[in-house]
Amino acid sequence: MSDDIHFYEPRDGHRLPHDPFNAIVGPRPIGWISTRSAAGALNLAPYSFFNAFNYTPPIVGFASIGHKDTLRNVEETGEFAWNLVTTPLAQAMNQTCAPVPPEVSEFALAGLTPTASRVISVPRVAESPVSSECRRTQIVQLEGAGGVKVPTWLVLGEVVAVHIDQALLRDGIYDTAAAEHVLRGGGPADYFTVGPAQLFRMFRPT
Numbered sequence: 001m002s003d004d005i006h007f008y009e010p011r012d013g014h015r016l017p018h019d020p021f022n023a024i025v026g027p028r029p030i031g032w033i034s035t036r037s038a039a040g041a042l043n044l045a046p047y048s049f050f051n052a053f054n055y056t057p058p059i060v061g062f063a064s065i066g067h068k069d070t071l072r073n074v075e076e077t078g079e080f081a082w083n084l085v086t087t088p089l090a091q092a093m094n095q096t097c098a099p100v101p102p103e104v105s106e107f108a109l110a111g112l113t114p115t116a117s118r119v120i121s122v123p124r125v126a127e128s129p130v131s132s133e134c135r136r137t138q139i140v141q142l143e144g145a146g147g148v149k150v151p152t153w154l155v156l157g158e159v160v161a162v163h164i165d166q167a168l169l170r171d172g173i174y175d176t177a178a179a180e181h182v183l184r185g186g187g188p189a190d191y192f193t194v195g196p197a198q199l200f201r202m203f204r205p206t
């Protein structure tokens, strides 16, 4: 076996100061998920095990590692909104991951403004330039290769409404670089952002 390669089988441990898994599968978009409990309490939390999974209908999903408030709220109401995290919102996003009791609204904690959605009953983050209103489609409890269930739930939802700040539409094209998306790297604290310097174009073979 080559000494140039660090090899490990995750079930036996990675033998590194930090698990490299989420640094390698990264940087990842952040699903900043707002929900409401059946009793009416607002909730907002970041989920970087988050991505898009389908075009038509558009479907997004995030993984709740543990049975967290966001998951419970989606189970109760069937709705969530996801809000884009941009560089000016990074600190506020970070504050919303605080482990607070369900009755405490992370909107208030982070000084953010809940604003009404148009199709679902869960509010969006007014300060975020892009948000999507989503209806739950599936909640899948994950299992390992041996078929043993793990305490992680993949929450999938159809995007039923989208809000985009007009300033981010250049000739009708969404300008990802201008929006300064915040992306999660690995380790305890790594984040990335993207700008025009990271943009290159490559068309598919025809």
Ligand SMILES: Cc1cc2nc3c(=O)[nH]c(=O)nc-3n(C[C@H](O)[C@H](O)[C@H](O)COP(=O)(O)O)c2cc1C
Binding pocket: 030, 043, 044, 045, 046, 047, 048, 049, 050, 062, 063, 064, 065, 066, 068, 069, 070, 071, 093, 094, 096, 097, 098, 099, 100, 184
């Ligand atoms: C950038 C970032 C990404 C996170 N991604 C996840 C994730 O994908 N899954 C998860 O379960 N927790 C994730 N967390 C931790 C949750 O945000 C945290 O546990 C939060 O308190 C959950 O809130 P809730 O109980 O109100 O849903 C992340 C935290 C941060 C700061």
